[in-house]
Amino acid sequence: MPRIVVDVMPKPEILDPQGKAIAGALPRLGLTGFTGVRQGKRFELTVDGDVTPEVLEQARTAAATLLSNPVIEDVTRVEVLPEA
């Protein structure tokens, strides 16, 4: 069944404490090539049947209302996944 993927990231100006904690842990693994980490969220919305323009529009609405909070987050992607 087709899936629509929605990516949500914390806004650039918002401090991302989780990403910061991860960034602090990486050097402990000897992975010193990174200057920063930001942690976002990925949602996969499964669709029963074809992804019609209406369904895709619903996904965009979901992304903008429930899946993200525009005060602190940006929706960076709403896209149909190619079927495996």
Add this chain to the structure above:
Amino acid sequence: MTIAGGTAVGLWHAEANLQDVDAVIIPGGFSYGDYLRAGAIARFAPLMDKVVDASKAGMPVLGICNGFQILTEAHLLPGSMIKNNHLKFSCADQLLRVENNTTAWTSAYAKDSGMVIPLKNQDGQYVADEKTLDELEGEGRVVFRYDGVNPNGSRRNIAGISNAAGNVVGLMPHPEHAVEAGFGPDASAYGEVGLGYGTDGLGIFTSVLTSLVAGGKSRPFPQIPPPARRSSASTRSSTPPPHRTPTFPGLNWA
């Protein structure tokens, strides 16, 4: 609410029925497990539509902790809460300053009076863009500000805010845990109290009763009486001493 002299009515999130209440308090907790974002799913609970409508008609609404998060997600209050800057759940008695005593929920306090109530949360860092913060400050809508220490990285030490009308107020710390002598914090902004005898939060709940009795308009109210003390302290003066920065252990967790 009962201790303040009101009648508490339980409302169920899945029912769209406010049961003719005069005011709504959205308490803390971890509604829907805080999945997605704190308060994000609760915002779409059937009851919230009614709360939003009622608040726009002037009903006093108070959001505490997760309730505050729900009010921001519902766009009744601006800004949002993200994880504490130190990433830990924090739990401590916290000193606040009541900067606006003209809201429906703060009329019992003198302006800029102190208040010691518990703060306990994971996602307590208040954030908003600079323009919003400037608006809040300019319109006197920063109702509560952390004093002494900023426990979670909140912008401009903001602990609680109101909407423009002053009937909707949200704050992260818990006034409802500082209303009953013997079951509250070990400190008060009004002077020394015995262990658990801090009741600085009670004025929040007497304030809303006052504003409702006054016909929905909040009005200044004399300062709340000094919190209850142990009988051994009864020889002390009953006049609240001027505020001083407390040195109780709770503030030293950071």
